[in-house]
Amino acid sequence: MDAQTYGGADEVDPADQWVVNPRTGAYELRLGGPSAPRPDSDAVAEPPVRDDAAAPVPARVPRQRSRRGAPPPEAATGSGRRKRKQRGRKKVLVWTGGALALVLVGTSVYAYYWYDRLDGNISTVDIGDVGSDSVLEGGPVNILIIGNDIRVGKGNEDYGNRDNVTGHADTTLLFHISGDRSNATVVSIPRDLMTTIPDCDTRQSDGSTKVIAGSKVPTRFNESFGVNGRDPGCTMRTVEGITDLEVDHFMMFDFNAVKTLSTAVGGVKVCLKKPIKDEGGGSKLDLPAGESRIAGEDALSFLRNRHGLKNESDLDRIEMQQKFVASMMRQLKEDTLSSPMKMLDVAEAATKALTVDKGIGSAGKLVTLAKELGKIDLKNITLMTLPVIDNPDEPTPVTVVPNPVEAPKVFSMLQNDVSFTEVKKEQKAAKDKQAALLEGPRAEAQDVRVDLANGGAPGGSASAVLAWLQNSKGVSKSSNVGNAPKEVAKTTLEYAPNQADQARALADLMGLPASALKPGTTDATGTEPMMLVLGADFEQAGKPIAPPKKVDVKQSRADESVCGT
Structure with a gap:
């Protein structure tokens, strides 16, 4: 391979650009060729930074579920769900075919x-x-x-x-x-x-x-x-x-x-409890029991x-x-x-x-x-x-x-x-996110204005919640508007920036997680109410809505090496 293809137009072999830093014992990339500072000096060369490389991470705002929704206000914090087209940068890669x-x-x-x-x-x-x-x-x-x-x-x-x-x-x-x-x-x-x-x-x-x-x-x-x-x-x-x-x-x-x-x-190591010989199938696989390396x-x-x-x-x-x-x-x-x-x-x-x-x-x-x-x-x-x-x-x-x-x-x-591996830690993190999102004053119950709609909760849930809010919690300015336009999996509370204190109060009463809160960007006018849509995750009035602690699902961890079949 010539220098133009392999090492660059200046004919610097990339292998010569990897040098050991005696202070750390690690290999480091010296991009400037023979004239670049060596890692044993005080000026170790840094990798070039491109415009689309990692940039300072902006403060997160609550994530909007819908592309149709307006972006959340700048005052909101936390790491809830993101509005499309305005999210920062993310990460990943892996496929069953073998791509990590x-x-x-x-x-x-x-x-x-x-x-x-x-x-x-x-x-x-x-x-x-x-x-x-x-x-x-x-x-x-x-x-x-x-x-x-x-x-x-x-x-x-x-x-x-x-x-x-x-x-x-x-x-x-x-x-x-x-x-x-x-x-x-x-x-x-x-x-x-x-x-x-x-x-x-x-x-x-x-x-x-x-x-x-x-x-x-x-x-x-x-x-x-x-x-x-x-x-x-x-x-x-x-x-x-x-x-x-x-x-x-x-x-x-x-x-x-x-x-x-x-x-x-x-090649990738795989382990079988018993041999596989696919003579009639399309795969033509022929592997012995035990460990094999396949490619x-x-x-x-x-x-x-x-x-x-x-x-x-x-x-x-x-x-x-x-x-x-x-x-x-x-x-x-x-x-x-x-x-x-x-x-x-x-x-x-x-x-x-x-x-x-x-x-x-x-x-x-x-x-x-x-x-x-x-x-x-x-x-x-x-x-x-x-x-x-x-x-x-x-x-x-x-x-x-x-x-x-x-x-x-x-x-x-x-x-x-x-997390499926650190549930307690992540549950605490979820509570911290909710607390950050709800930081600020709460409205009095009698000042909370909200319409309720059933979007997939058990039949009669909106009526039951309305009675509970009015009779037990003092939220008298609440109304049942019937069924939502479509069923949703998760309960949501949509509110305007100038209703944030009402949203915090209602979230406290209902036990809503941070992901349920959907702040808008335009202030409400007059007596305009918030909108609470009860989703399929809602069970009954007074029971907090929160993620489960565990699931009965077969799982494995990436660090485990177990023979299959």
Whole structure:
């Protein structure tokens, strides 16, 4: 490789730019060539800073759930949910096909040196007003990792449906990173989950916008991408409808990416309780019992295989895929980070394999995300599958639907940024956020004006709350306006800036979490009331609304090495 390609136009070999700092014992990048100060002097060279690199983090404001809502007032603080298009920068990367590469590569300044080279590798999709324009900000982040099952590429036709030239959302992970960067949760969404798919605006090659019709009745989740021209933004909207979480960004990989990434990291260790030999299936997988290191075609076969698993189902395959992801995370932490050249190889492969939204469509932004995720200890990364049950509408179920008891609990914990590994710590953090949001004076109960609507709570809830507020709490200026325009999963309180004292008082009475408060930007006039919509999380008057302490869902941790099948 010549200097123009490898070391830059000045023909400085990048290997010569990594020098040991005798004071720390660590390798550091000296960008100025032979004339640059050495790390044993007092002037150690710093990596270049680009305009889209990490900037000072602005104070957070309460996050708006809806794109339609006005931004919250500047006076509000805390790290609640963010308004789209005005969020700071965020972080992440991982896919069942094996992508955590750039996430951990980003912890090295070497990624900055190769910025331009990596930047040119990345493919982007304009998804319009879905997601966020920016990539780093305090507060939680949700990234959708989409595994596209497109069959284009050598050997991929063996996995069936050779005419599949657009792909579907075959393997999808919702990656939730906590606001304090202490933990993360990876939730696999089954491709055969039955759900409605909303109408979605898609950007065409000529710059125009085309509305792709959604599904009128529940359909398989994997049809949220690829079918009828649906783009990743459609999948993001579908996940938002399922979880009531805002999805900030997406990253998408295909079969070929699995092969190149698993090879770039030097293979991924997997462990089997018993051998798998798929003689009749499309995967052609042949692995012995015990530990094996797989890469390339074998890695893809492992991730696609269902033969020999308990029920030979997609849910069984998801569990094996999660073990693969966890193993790759461990390998990157323990092995790849120690070698700058290995990191470069992985970063090169990862950026070539990536398709992302424009909000994170540069190497600098992905590095920023990577550095954030690199702060999380593997033992605090939880992997799970969305809790589901067999579809009750099918005589012989072949699809699934969300578990009506456990799925809402998982969503609630994610919405309230509660860790699955450090629940007590995160519950305290959630209370601290609520206290910060509610800091200030409270109105007297008789001065609180509020309309109540039922948006998914048990029948009669609005009437019951109205009677409770008026008769037990002295909130006489309250009214029941009937049913909300649509059902919502979470209870919300919308209020104007000059009603903040009323909102604080009502939140105290109702036991509302910080995520329920939706401040606007325009002051209310006259006797205009606040609006309290009782969601599916509401149970009864007087019972505080708070995230659950635990869920009955099978989980694993990224630091665990367990044999599967």
